[in-house]
Structures are given as C-alpha cells and as structure tokens.
Amino acid sequence: EAGVTQFPSHSVIEKGQTVTLRCDPISGHDNLYWYRRVMGKEIKFLLHFVKESKQDESGMPNNRFLAERTGGTYSTLKVQPAELEDSGVYFCASSQAGQNYEQYFGPGTRLTVT
Amino acid sequence: GEDVEQSLFLSVREGDSSVINCTYTDSSSTYLYWYKQEPGAGLQLLTYIFSNMDMKQDQRLTVLLNKKDKHLSLRIADTQTGDSAIYFCAESKKGTYKYIFGTGTRLKVLA
Numbered sequence: 001e002a003g004v005t006q007f008p009s010h011s012v013i014e015k016g017q018t019v020t021l022r023c024d025p026i027s028g029h030d031n032l033y034w035y036r037r038v039m040g041k042e043i044k045f046l047l048h049f050v051k052e053s054k055q056d057e058s059g060m061p062n063n064r065f066l067a068e069r070t071g072g073t074y075s076t077l078k079v080q081p082a083e084l085e086d087s088g089v090y091f092c093a094s095s096q097a098g099q100n101y102e103q104y105f106g107p108g109t110r111l112t113v114t
Numbered sequence: 115g116e117d118v119e120q121s122l123f124l125s126v127r128e129g130d131s132s133v134i135n136c137t138y139t140d141s142s143s144t145y146l147y148w149y150k151q152e153p154g155a156g157l158q159l160l161t162y163i164f165s166n167m168d169m170k171q172d173q174r175l176t177v178l179l180n181k182k183d184k185h186l187s188l189r190i191a192d193t194q195t196g197d198s199a200i201y202f203c204a205e206s207k208k209g210t211y212k213y214i215f216g217t218g219t220r221l222k223v224l225a
C-alpha cells in the first residue's frame with residue numbers, strides 16, 4: 001500500500017509569488033491534515049479535511065493560505081502571495097474514517113521563500 | 115493551554131540506552147505519540163499510548179507515561195546508529211483530530 005505522497009519535495013520561490021503544494025493521502029483515508037514546521041520549531045497543525053469538507057482550519061495563519069480537497073481525494077495548499085515567514089516544511093497526513101490516533105505523514109514539502 | 119516541550123539534543127553511544135523526555139501541559143490529552151524523522155524522510159509513527167496506560171513496550175521501545183507530572187518518555191534499548199534521527203512527541207485530545215507537537219529531540223548515536 002502506498003503511503004502519503006507530497007509534491008514537490010522542495011520549492012524555492014521569490015517573495016510575492018504563488019506556490020501550490022499537493023498531497024495524495026493513503027487510498028481510502030477520509031481524513032487529511034496539513035501541518036507546518038517553521039525554522040526548526042514545533043510542527044504546527046494547519047487544517048483538517050474529512051473527505052472534501054474542512055472540519056477544522058483553526059491553524060491556518062492568514063488568508064494567503066488556501067487549502068482545497070475537491071472530490072475528497074488529493075489536496076492542494078496554495079500560498080498567495082508568499083512571504084519570507086512562510087518558509088518551512090509542509091507536512092500532509094491522513095488517517096482512516098473516525099480514527100485520529102494513527103495519522104500517517106508524508107515526506108513533506110520544503111518551501112523556501114527568498 | 116497547549117504546550118509540548120522536549121530537549122533539543124541527545125547524544126548516546128551505540129549499544130547504550132537512550133531516553134528521550136517530553137512534558138505536556140494539557141491534562142485532557144487522550145493519546146500521546148512518538149514520531150521519528152530520519153534525514154530527508156517524513157514522520158514515521160513509532161508508537162502511541164492511551165492516557166489511561168502507564169507503560170507500553172514494543173521490542174526495543176518502551177514508553178512511560180506519568181500522568182500526574184504530565185511527563186512522557188521514550189526509551190530505546192541497545193541504541194543503534196540507525197536510530198539517529200529527530201524524535202517528536204505529540205498529543206491529541208478526544209473529540210479533536212489535531213496533534214500538538216513538541217520541537218523534536220535530535221538523537222545522535224556515536225559508534
């Protein structure tokens with residue numbers, strides 16, 4: 001069974017540009033999560049989807065961040081316009097329906113904003 | 115409040131035991147987790163413990179939970195060079211799906 005995959009693995013963009021990150025969860029997992037680790041600090045929760053619906057977006061830093069999960073399969077996280085403080089590693093995770101105690105994480109996308 | 119703290123670094127010799135510590139502040143935490151991140155890789159779920167348990171053992175890994183002191187530890191027996199990684203402690207609460215992570219402890223195993 002394939003794990004959670006993320007694309008790209010690394011992205012370098014200039015301040016003010018737009019970047020879209022993609023996450024493919026484990027097949028059949030209804031729950032999908034985005035997390036972010038900035039500058040060696042703790043990993044912070046961004047938001048949680050159940051299928052295509054946003055269940056909790058309390059961790060989204062501001063309205064420059066837009067997450068979608070059309071069709072309830074893969075998800076995208078768009079940052080527009082990117083700022084320097086958005087640099088970090090963006091992790092995606094997924095878990096089975098009704099289960100929060102086994103979240104499986106992807107390898108992350110390292111975003112560098114210059 | 116929600117806060118999970120870990121020491122940043124730990125260095126041990128190959129063959130010794132490693133103990134990675136974590137403290138948390140939220141007494142309503144339901145599950146506590148240990149994740150491992152090897153260089154260039156994602157987060158690997160190592161083990162988790164339910165808050166009504168005191169201990170969980172899985173091969174070389176032993177998790178101890180002191181709920182009174184809100185202290186969680188991960189002991190790795192017979193530490194190997196392949197155990198070198200960053201170890202993250204995390205907690206979650208019943209009814210929520212978000213995990214609260216610590217800053218991670220970088221374990222370096224010396225040959």
